[in-house]
Amino acid sequence: MSDALKQSLDLSIFLEYRAILLQGLIFNALVFLGAAALALSVGLCAALMRINRHRPMRLIGTIHVELFRNAPDYIMLVWVHFVLPLLIGIVIRRRVEFHPFASAVIALGLVYSGYFAEAFRAGIQAIPQGNLDAGRAFGMSERLILRRITLPQVVRRMLPEALNLFVSMFKATTIVSLIAVPDLMYNVSMVIQQEMRPLPLYTGAALTYFLLIFLLSVGVRHFSERWRRKIMA
Amino acid sequence: MSNARAARESATIYMSDVPSIRVAGIHKSFGPLEVLRGVSFDVPRGSVVSVIGASGSGKSTLLRCVNYLEPPNAGEIYIEGEPLGARIDARGNRKARSLTEINAMRRELGVVFQQFNLWPHMTVLGNVIEAPIRVRKMPRKDAIAYAEECLRRVRMIEKANEYPARLSGGQQQRAAIARALAMRPKAMLFDEATSSLDPELTDEVLGVMRELATDGTTMIVVTHEMSFAREVSDRVIFLHQGVIEEEGPPGEIFGAPKSDRLRQFLSKYRR
Numbered sequence: 001m002s003d004a005l006k007q008s009l010d011l012s013i014f015l016e017y018r019a020i021l022l023q024g025l026i027f028n029a030l031v032f033l034g035a036a037a038l039a040l041s042v043g044l045c046a047a048l049m050r051i052n053r054h055r056p057m058r059l060i061g062t063i064h065v066e067l068f069r070n071a072p073d074y075i076m077l078v079w080v081h082f083v084l085p086l087l088i089g090i091v092i093r094r095r096v097e098f099h100p101f102a103s104a105v106i107a108l109g110l111v112y113s114g115y116f117a118e119a120f121r122a123g124i125q126a127i128p129q130g131n132l133d134a135g136r137a138f139g140m141s142e143r144l145i146l147r148r149i150t151l152p153q154v155v156r157r158m159l160p161e162a163l164n165l166f167v168s169m170f171k172a173t174t175i176v177s178l179i180a181v182p183d184l185m186y187n188v189s190m191v192i193q194q195e196m197r198p199l200p201l202y203t204g205a206a207l208t209y210f211l212l213i214f215l216l217s218v219g220v221r222h223f224s225e226r227w228r229r230k231i232m233a
Numbered sequence: 234m235s236n237a238r239a240a241r242e243s244a245t246i247y248m249s250d251v252p253s254i255r256v257a258g259i260h261k262s263f264g265p266l267e268v269l270r271g272v273s274f275d276v277p278r279g280s281v282v283s284v285i286g287a288s289g290s291g292k293s294t295l296l297r298c299v300n301y302l303e304p305p306n307a308g309e310i311y312i313e314g315e316p317l318g319a320r321i322d323a324r325g326n327r328k329a330r331s332l333t334e335i336n337a338m339r340r341e342l343g344v345v346f347q348q349f350n351l352w353p354h355m356t357v358l359g360n361v362i363e364a365p366i367r368v369r370k371m372p373r374k375d376a377i378a379y380a381e382e383c384l385r386r387v388r389m390i391e392k393a394n395e396y397p398a399r400l401s402g403g404q405q406q407r408a409a410i411a412r413a414l415a416m417r418p419k420a421m422l423f424d425e426a427t428s429s430l431d432p433e434l435t436d437e438v439l440g441v442m443r444e445l446a447t448d449g450t451t452m453i454v455v456t457h458e459m460s461f462a463r464e465v466s467d468r469v470i471f472l473h474q475g476v477i478e479e480e481g482p483p484g485e486i487f488g489a490p491k492s493d494r495l496r497q498f499l500s501k502y503r504r
Contacts, residue, residue: 130350133302134409138364138416139340141333148367152354230354230396 007197014204017191024187025208028173031104031181035169038109043116050121061117069114073107073172080107081179104176112169119161123154156228163224167217171209184208251314253278253420253451254342258308259298261291261475268294270475271308274468276420279449283462283483286472287498292455293347295472296424299453300339312341313419340368343413347425349405351397357384357408358393361415369416376415383411387441403434407441420451428457459502463487471495 014021042064049061068076081103085096098106127150135145155162177186188205192198252275261269268291276282284292297303299310301317310317317338319327330338351360361380365371371379384390387407397405406426413421423442427435439461446452446465456462462469462483469486471479471494479486479495490496 128348128350130346130348131352134344134346134350134352134412135364136302136336137300137339137342137344138412139336139338139368140364141336144367148363149352153352156354230398 009200009203011200011204011207013195013197013200017187020187020191021184021205021208024182024184025212027101027181027183027186028170028176031101031108031173031176031183032166032170034101034105035108035112035173036166038105039112039116039165039169042109042113044120046113046117047120047124050117051124065114065117067114068110068112069118071111073111074175074178076111077104077107077175077179080110100176100179100181103179104173104181108169108172108176111172112165115165116162119158119165120154123158124150126157127153159224159228160221163217163220167213170213174209252276252311253280253313254299254453255311255314256295256299256308257311259295259305259310260307261294261298261303261305268475269298269305272472272475272477273308274470274477274480276451276453277467278451280467281446281450281452281454281465282468282470283466284453284455284470284472285457285459285462285498286478290472291475292472293424296344296422296453296455299422300342300344301335302344312338336368340364340416341419343416343418343421345406345409345413345421345423345426347428349397349402349409349429351405351409351412353397356394356396357389357400357411360397360408361412364412365415379417380411380415383414384408386414386444387411401434402430403437406430406434406438410438410441410445414445420453421445423452423454423456425455425457459487459499471498473498 046061046064049057050065052058052061081098081100084103084106085098089096131149131153132145135149140148173183174185177183177189180186184205188201192201195201254276256275257273259269259272260267272291272295274282284295286292294303298305301310304318309319315338316327317330317335319329320334321327351357352363355363358377358380361383362373362376365376365379366373369376381390381393384393387410389404389407389411392400392404392408397408400408410421410426426442427438430438435458439458442452442454442461443465454462454466463486464483466483468480469483470477471486471492473494479490479492486495487499490499
């Protein structure tokens with residue numbers, strides 16, 4: 001093996017910069033957590049609207065799902081960061097700017113809220129009517145039924161799909177470097193500009209993401225599956 | 234007279250004039266389909282009324298109307314004299330109740346469904362204590378103590394910590410009966426409680442129901458189990474095409490049916 005190849009494959013440079021790179025990874029995690037919270041809460045609302053008995057509500061829910069599910073992450077990100085503040089600025093007649101971190105959370109949160117809404121909806125509709133009848137017969141309010149009977153079952157049912165969505169979402173956090181959120185990829189690019197050694201640095205970043213996502217999802221799946229299985233006949 | 238009935242009559246010391254449940258002129262349609270066309274009957278406290286009839290005669294719909302899972306289109310249900318779907322104010326005006334008020338009223342009726350409808354994500358004990366804690370606001374400790382008493386009554390105490398998926402149909406139904414009992418209802422409604430059970434599991438559920446009847450529980454039982462209806466009920470109602478075709482004490486209904494339709498219906502069970 002030539003020295004040049006050896007040097008370019010030497011991943012130790014990645015470790016040299018571990019402090020700054022880890023800092024970037026923490027940003028990924030923060031964007032992920034914020035976007036996940038937004039996607040879950042907005043997704044649940046959209047799902048409840050899609051199964052609402054009033055038609056206008058259903059329509060709003062459907063528009064939400066179709067709009068965000070079919071918007072590419074990157075375009076949403078750019079649109080939320082550069083266009084949305086302009087529009088808001090025109091309305092309130094004041095200059096508005098979004099912090100890149102906020103734009104990243106909003107954009108990814110909205111895109112994935114569309115996917116989560118569908119996962120919630122499928123989960124809610126899969127619950128037998130009799131389960132709800134039993135709740136009503138014992139005098140439970142609709143809100144109590146949602147919280148105590150519907151959602152705990154929906155969460156178990158949609159867990160495998162939710163896990164896949166969380167994985168895609170974590171991977172999607174890598175694009176936030178494009179609007180200058182100092183995440184792992186952003187910091188890697190910075191280091192590359194200095195060191196001029198893209199091969200080990202990009203490879204290191206790829207390996208880091210792969211290992212992190214792989215280990216996390218295997219772990220979560222392992223621990224959630226037994227808990228989930230209990231209720232299945 | 235059957236043992237269950239005799240024991241109940243001696244157990245029921247206090248019998249008020251107000252019936253536990255009064256069903257008054259219930260009509261129910263689903264679109265153009267008229268399922269119930271004016272059904273009225275009383276269920277005195279401590280008595281058992283069985284409702285029999287062919288599939289599609291409106292039996293289950295009737296029971297679902299009694300606790301407003303299906304609000305009737307006309308007519309009213311009275312629980313110990315209180316109208317379930319409406320309030321009569323001081324001036325005698327009828328005002329429809331809100332869903333919250335209906336919820337508060339219908340928890341006085343324990344329902345046992347054909348499909349058990351246990352909540353699969355909770356253990357048997359969890360199912361039984363859920364409504365007493367969340368709806369009756371019972372302290373958890375008291376709810377558990379009473380739930381265990383109910384589970385002992387249906388002989389399910391050993392399975393208290395199992396999930397429904399691991400139980401047989403008969404065990405699930407007995408747990409569902411305990412769940413209804415735990416709310417200390419004024420009356421119990423059984424909607425074909427044994428119809429989705431294998432024959433060998435039917436008896437364990439009927440046994441529990443028979444004991445409840447003996448203890449003086451007010452019950453409306455929609456059933457296909459003619460021998461059970463004959464033995465346990467104080468009154469039997471034969472429903473046909475949404476109206477009461479014939480009603481009376483079990484001896485008359487099964488011993489000397491008056492209408493052709495009832496005779497025809499009963500003959501299918503004698504084979």
